[in-house]
Amino acid sequence: MDNQAFEMHGESVQSSSKGEEWPKKEERKGSWSLMKVFLVCLLACIITTTIGVLALSLVYVKNTAFMKETGVTDDGAASPKPDEKSVDIKYQFLNHLGKSKVHNYPGGEIQWARFRKNVNEYQSDEEMEFGKSINKHGSKMTFGTLRIKSKGLRAPHWHFNANEHGYLLQGTAWIGVIGADDSVVTTYNVTAGQVIFFPRNTVHWVKNVGSEDCVFLLFFTTHEELQTLDVDDAFFSTPEDIAARALKPQGGVNFIRTFKKQVEDQAINLPPNLNELVQNATYVQSPDKLVWQYFYNLKGSAKYPFPGGIFQWARYRINGTGLNETEKIFSESLNKHENTLTLATLRIFSNGLGQPHFHFNANEMGYVISGCGQAGVILSGVTANFNIGIGDVIFFPVGTQHYIKSLCDEDLLLILAYNTGNQLETLRMNDYFHGTADHILAQLFWKEQAEFKKFPTPAKKSGK
Structure with a gap:
């Protein structure tokens, strides 16, 4: 019979007084079929067990990784992330400004101690800790240093979201402030040890009129990112025909088209051909009743x-x-x-x-x-x-x-x-x-x- 099931149940071992007889061919075939079935079942069990062990291992590894990521231990208690850098708590209150990025311009440089939305803009974990701290506490303050080279100009600009207070540490400068509505222009001179003040959204400029660098220590009344617009950026972002109609220059829009935007940021401006561009400069001092709105002789x-x-x-x-x-x-x-x-x-x-x-x-x-x-x-x-x-x-x-x-x-x-x-x-x-x-x-x-x-x-x- 070719039916293996039948052979498995119908096989028998015959004994006689003469001893065991060699199994018949059909009996040997049935025994071998039983062995194959056994081996197949054994192999299936081994494969199933192996897959189960691998699956459990993967689950454990993923769960362990999740626990590490969330900082939770097996007993549910919070613990530090093993791969997370520990930053000294003092950096919530201390910023080594000298280690921060120096923003260089043709006419000077700026450094900042401030909050950044993009964490990649921080130079270090310590700097980020300070930025996050002044933001979290709602400090309403950002700090920066401004260095202007001799004859350099901090381009006229305004801040959308902050008043600005400055202390002149070194040098002499000529300041301009343009108020709202009546467009009253107030100009004044400052020397080391004196304070300047620019209300939010007032256009202002700072011109170094001395032989040495001016160094300003600046505070801004925001713990968010400072929002600033320079006059040159506003000009070049305005359509030519709109600018021509607003400013009404001789030559109209054709004259407006002769203005060329510089390739690099000119936040602190110092053209190499300044002497050719400027033939006459005067540094007028406005009346006290105007000046002292924006100036204080602290020293x-x-x-x-x-x-x-x-x-x-x-x-x-x-x-x-x-x-x-x-x-x-x-x-x-x-x-x-x-x-x-x-x-x-x-x-x-x-x-x-x-x-x-x-x-x-x-x-x-x-x-x-x-x-x-x-x-x-x-x-x-x-x-x-x-x-x-x-x-x-x-x-x-x-x-x-x-x-x-x-x-x-x-x-x-x-x-x-x-x-x-x-x-x-x-x-x-x-x-x-x-x-x-x-x-x-x-x-x-x-x-x-x-x-x-x-x-x-x-x-x-x-x-x-």
Whole structure:
């Protein structure tokens, strides 16, 4: 019979007194068929088991990768990603500006401590940590340094989303500001140690009129990316016929077509043939009542001493105490415009201390001009202490306690900005410590009440 099933069930082993007989051909065939079936089943089991093991392995690997990606351990607890770089928490409050990208132009250069939407534009993880921090805390501040070569020009421009406050660290410059509606043009000259102010959307320019480079320390009232438009970019982006109808030049649209856009960005302009282009330049100073809306002589202003150093302020004062008539114009201008800044220079004497304090109504940002020191900041659940030196930018969110200490033989000098156009509100550690009842402090610190008499009553200060 050829039916294997039949052969499997019908096979038998015959025995006789003569011993075992050699199986017949049909019986041998049936036995071999049974073996093949067994081997096929065994092979199928092995393949199935192997596939199952591989599938489980893949699931485990994927699950492990997911757990690593999300930072979750097997027991469900959060853990750091093993491949994620750890950035020191101090960089939320510290930016080494000297390590940032230098944006070069024919007439100078710019460097930034700011927030970027595109993370690839940061030069380092530390720089990104600072940018994210000032954005997360709603700082309403961005910082930059502007260097203009002799005879160089920061092209006329305006900012869509920020007021601009600047401190001239070095050089001499001629400033122009064009106001809204009545198009009043205000021009004035500034020298080192003085402050400039450009309200949002006012067209303004800065021309270096000295023999050395001008260096400006600039604060902008936004924690988003700064939005700026240069006059030359606006001109070349306007259709020729529209520009001709608006400007009405001799020669009409044909004259407009003679303007050629430069290949590279001319944000800070210095043509090689400048002497051929400009035959006569005058640097007019507008009347004080116009100039002092946008200008403040910080280096010539009143000094406010404290035990560790000296403050000088460019700020709004409610009652105008200590301000002369022109300074009052600036004070009122700051308060009139929305989202303006208070500026100050802080000089801390060698080994002096700007004691721990916090501000009720402003974030604070600063730039180290000279000297070296240490800064510290305390947020809820976060404490950072770090060294600072020339070119560093620091940031203290509103309400956070912070201090600055001088560590060098020379004085520590900073330019500081606070994001308020109102009078700055500050509380110092010695004020709130002494203002708290002794019996409350005794209970808080587990210390006898009489011991708190050892702290002297703080003297009234006119500074920070």
